[in-house]
Amino acid sequence: xxNHDDKVGPxxxxxxxxxxxxxxxxxxxxxxxxxxxPEIIGRERVPENGPYLIAxxxxxVYDPPFVIxxxxxxxxxxxxxxxxxxRGKATLTKMYGAIPIDRDRYHRTALERVVLTLxxxxxxxxxxxxRITRVPGLRQAKLGVAYILEKARVPVVPVGIVGGTPDxxxxxxxxxxxxxxxxxGLPFHLPFDRVTHLPRKQGYQAxxxxxxxxVAAVLPADYRGFYSDYxxxxxxxxxxxxxxxxxxxx
Numbered sequence: 188x189x190n191h192d193d194k195v196g197p198x199x200x201x202x203x204x205x206x207x208x209x210x211x212x213x214x215x216x217x218x219x220x221x222x223x224x225p226e227i228i229g230r231e232r233v234p235e236n237g238p239y240l241i242a243x244x245x246x247x248v249y250d251p252p253f254v255i256x257x258x259x260x261x262x263x264x265x266x267x268x269x270x271x272x273x274r275g276k277a278t279l280t281k282m283y284g285a286i287p288i289d290r291d292r293y294h295r296t297a298l299e300r301v302v303l304t305l306x307x308x309x310x311x312x313x314x315x316x317x318r319i320t321r322v323p324g325l326r327q328a329k330l331g332v333a334y335i336l337e338k339a340r341v342p343v344v345p346v347g348i349v350g351g352t353p354d355x356x357x358x359x360x361x362x363x364x365x366x367x368x369x370x371x372g373l374p375f376h377l378p379f380d381r382v383t384h385l386p387r388k389q390g391y392q393a394x395x396x397x398x399x400x401x402v403a404a405v406l407p408a409d410y411r412g413f414y415s416d417y418x419x420x421x422x423x424x425x426x427x428x429x430x431x432x433x434x435x436x437x
Contacts, residue, residue: 197303205283208261211283215256222359229371233259238305239342242398245314249351257333265313298331305339324412328395336377347406370405381424398421
């Protein structure tokens with residue numbers, strides 16, 4: 188059982204997990220290449236060093252296991268707390284190591300642990316939507332990603348995953364070799380100065396939407412869902428900044 192109220196500290200993989208991470212990543216690359224047709228676009232955009240947050244869309248359970256093996260370094264994922272108890276997933280989750288989060292409540296301990304982990308220099312992988320969508324189309328981002336980035340002040344690397352549908356494994360096992368791809372966008376920093384005049388929750392939502400709009404920008408139109416007009420969410424912060432400047436000048 189996972190105690191999600193224990194003392195807050197950064198996640199640090201054990202020696203055992205560090206060794207297993209490379210074994211799991213090597214095995215993952217082999218399996219994806221053998222049973223599917225993986226494509227990685229924009230690998231050169233991944234920062235060479237330093238902490239950063241990897242923000243992905245989350246269509247199915249196959250998304251993080253696709254990103255993790257093909258990422259240049261082993262990221263630490265933020266995962267639903269149920270993974271530590273679900274049969275077939277718990278063993279692999281514990282072997283690789285991740286940060287558990289309770290999606291059904293405001294889990295500040297988990298968010299603080301992500302912040303502290305980023306501050307150690309480790310890249311962290313998360314899905315700002317908070318839950319699997321199961322069908323192509325983004326949901327609105329939860330506020331947690333904005334809280335994390337406000338505290339950690341690290342760049343975000345947006346990643347759009349296409350092809351990891353719920354039937355991906357069945358198709359792969361049938362020998363269909365389904366296509367699956369990830370497109371890596373340019374790293375960016377959140378413009379915190381543009382929401383300082385807003386109520387806290389409203390500012391967090393604008394920033395979280397900004398992150399997901401950047402993810403939507405590297406996805407095809409039929410995968411964008413709530414962020415189909417993603418440019419609107421990016422420009423919104425520019426407009427809010429202009430309104431704030433006008434109020435100061437008045």
